[in-house]
Amino acid sequence: MDALAGLLDGPRAQGAFLLRSLLDPPWSMRIQDEAPLTLVSMVRGDAWIVPDGGDPVRLAVGDVAIVRGPDPYLVADDPATPPQIIIHPGQVCTTPEGVEVAGLMSLGVRSFGNSADGRTILLTGTYTMEGEISRRLLDALPALVLVRESEWDCPIIPLLADEIVKDEPGQEAVLDRLLDLLLIAVLRAWFARPEAEAPAWFRANSDPVVGRALRMLHNNPAHPWTVANLAGAVGVSRAALARRFADLLGEPPMTYLTSWRLALAADLLREPDATIGAVAVQVGYGSPFALSTAFKRVRGMSPKEFRAQAVRA
Numbered sequence: 403m404d405a406l407a408g409l410l411d412g413p414r415a416q417g418a419f420l421l422r423s424l425l426d427p428p429w430s431m432r433i434q435d436e437a438p439l440t441l442v443s444m445v446r447g448d449a450w451i452v453p454d455g456g457d458p459v460r461l462a463v464g465d466v467a468i469v470r471g472p473d474p475y476l477v478a479d480d481p482a483t484p485p486q487i488i489i490h491p492g493q494v495c496t497t498p499e500g501v502e503v504a505g506l507m508s509l510g511v512r513s514f515g516n517s518a519d520g521r522t523i524l525l526t527g528t529y530t531m532e533g534e535i536s537r538r539l540l541d542a543l544p545a546l547v548l549v550r551e552s553e554w555d556c557p558i559i560p561l562l563a564d565e566i567v568k569d570e571p572g573q574e575a576v577l578d579r580l581l582d583l584l585l586i587a588v589l590r591a592w593f594a595r596p597e598a599e600a601p602a603w604f605r606a607n608s609d610p611v612v613g614r615a616l617r618m619l620h621n622n623p624a625h626p627w628t629v630a631n632l633a634g635a636v637g638v639s640r641a642a643l644a645r646r647f648a649d650l651l652g653e654p655p656m657t658y659l660t661s662w663r664l665a666l667a668a669d670l671l672r673e674p675d676a677t678i679g680a681v682a683v684q685v686g687y688g689s690p691f692a693l694s695t696a697f698k699r700v701r702g703m704s705p706k707e708f709r710a711q712a713v714r715a
Contacts, residue, residue, distance in 0.1 A: 420562075421566075486498070
């Protein structure tokens with residue numbers, strides 16, 4: 403596993419919100435659902451995304467946008483079209499006056515809009531849960547990421563468009579995995595751009611020494627890693643690994659490992675049936691006490707307090 407895969411390992415798309423919108427102009431939707439991450443892909447026609455306080459961005463067929471929450475934004479046929487629909491947390495859909503309209507605009511399985519043969523068709527996939535592992539990635543993204551159809555070659559959008567309207571056994575799992583694949587493909591395309599300013603952990607994955615070390619830490623966080631045995635595993639000296647790791651990531655290997663382990667622990671603590679002892683073993687701490695000590699030192703609260711806070715949220 404690498405840090406990009408870590409976004410989707412844990413609370414990856416599980417019952418994600420997916421919708422096909424069929425629309426004739428004029429149309430405009432204000433999205434204020436506070437979701438941490440949303441993908442919008444164009445199947446037919448075009449649309450505009452207008453972040454609050456940001457510049458309008460036009461989407462054409464084949465383009466995909468990632469919108470990082472929780473700030474509101476507008477999706478419309480034209481930036482000047484006033485909002486007709488408001489999407490609230492929980493995907494509650496109302497008019498600006500507060501009248502619920504989801505049932506009135508239903509067009510079949512996961513389909514919504516004002517025209518059964520809309521001139522514009524867009525697909526929306528929303529991650530409704532923010533996992534702790536994903537914070538490292540979300541912090542690296544701008545409010546809006548756009549990948550143009552001409553900039554990549556990805557067969558996932560037509561497949562998602564075909565699958566999103568099916569109502570078959572296991573369909574929710576199929577759509578979740580397709581959404582994960584689309585997100586990873588878009589992020590790869592985005593981070594490959596020089597202007598994207600990819601985060602250090604992403605760039606380091608291509609380094610022949612540090613990249614191997616990172617994959618070992620990610621794949622087996624419970625292993626009793628030391629700088630010495632990690633250096634031996636990648637075939638360099640302790641000093642060479644420590645120097646190269648700090649140059650590329652800005653922190654020593656064991657500091658990075660601690661943050662990764664605690665991010666994994668925070669993710670696992672959201673699972674209602676997971677005990678603190680079981681989580682400690684999974685992330686490389688010898689006892690619940692050892693995990694609690696490290697967790698409180700870094701995060702300022704105990705695992706128990708963190709779990710209670712996550713439940714309330």
